[in-house]
Amino acid sequence: NAGVTQTPKFRILKIGQSMTLQCTQDMNHNYMYWYRQDPGMGLKLIYYSVGAGITDKGEVPNGYNVSRSTTEDFPLRLELAAPSQTSVYFCASSYSSTETGANVLTFGAGSRLTVL
Amino acid sequence: QQQVKQSPQSLIVQKGGISIINCAYENTAFDYFPWYQQFPGKGPALLIAIRPDVSEKKEGRFTISFNKSAKQFSLHIMDSQPGDSATYFCAARMAGQGNLIFGKGTKLSVKP
Numbered sequence: 216n217a218g219v220t221q222t223p224k225f226r227i228l229k230i231g232q233s234m235t236l237q238c239t240q241d242m243n244h245n246y247m248y249w250y251r252q253d254p255g256m257g258l259k260l261i262y263y264s265v266g267a268g269i270t271d272k273g274e275v276p277n278g279y280n281v282s283r284s285t286t287e288d289f290p291l292r293l294e295l296a297a298p299s300q301t302s303v304y305f306c307a308s309s310y311s312s313t314e315t316g317a318n319v320l321t322f323g324a325g326s327r328l329t330v331l
Numbered sequence: 332q333q334q335v336k337q338s339p340q341s342l343i344v345q346k347g348g349i350s351i352i353n354c355a356y357e358n359t360a361f362d363y364f365p366w367y368q369q370f371p372g373k374g375p376a377l378l379i380a381i382r383p384d385v386s387e388k389k390e391g392r393f394t395i396s397f398n399k400s401a402k403q404f405s406l407h408i409m410d411s412q413p414g415d416s417a418t419y420f421c422a423a424r425m426a427g428q429g430n431l432i433f434g435k436g437t438k439l440s441v442k443p
Contacts, residue, residue: 246429257435305374322374
């Protein structure tokens with residue numbers, strides 16, 4: 216049972232380049248999320264999905280896009296990389312949002328992105 | 332208000348001491364309050380969580396104290412160990428939603 220798998224672990228991009236961060240979970244979770252973590256700023260939600268075919272914006276969606284064609288996969292796309300997108304990106308998944316106390320987010324190991 | 336305010340930003344504790352991290356919130360629609368632990372180079376992992384109808388929850392050396400009227404909750408780590416050195420995040424979930432709103436984190440260092 217791998218949990219939440221993110222690739223790549225590290226990537227350096229030039230300004231204006233595009234790339235996709237991959238996220239796969241094998242726990243059959245219906246909810247998936249992308250957060251970014253910046254030093255001293257905690258984790259901020261970029262996008263989330265409540266199931267295949269359904270996505271919604273979080274707190275900081277500008278400059279990013281997502282898709283959810285399957286339950287397992289939730290890729291994050293950066294179209295025109297900017298230095299402000301230098302960050303550590305975490306994908307997470309959870310089974311349920313409506314059961315009180317049952318919303319355990321399982322995180323991946325993170326993808327460190329640097330835009331130069 | 333969606334914010335969760337966490338303090339202190341960093342904390343140094345001697346081995347065997349008590350580590351205390353505090354969080355405060357404004358929105359009374361939050362219905363779930365977890366704490367996450369993150370080691371360097373790893374993703375956050377759930378440590379312990381509490382619902383607002385409970386004032387305290389204890390799991391081993393880790394205790395959450397919850398004050399609903401003050402809209403505050405705190406994490407207490409008893410008998411702190413060097414292996415507890417990590418960044419701790421408090422979080423809150425809006426009722427009916429899945430995503431968590433995180434505090435800015437506390438970097439805990441436990442000195443031998």
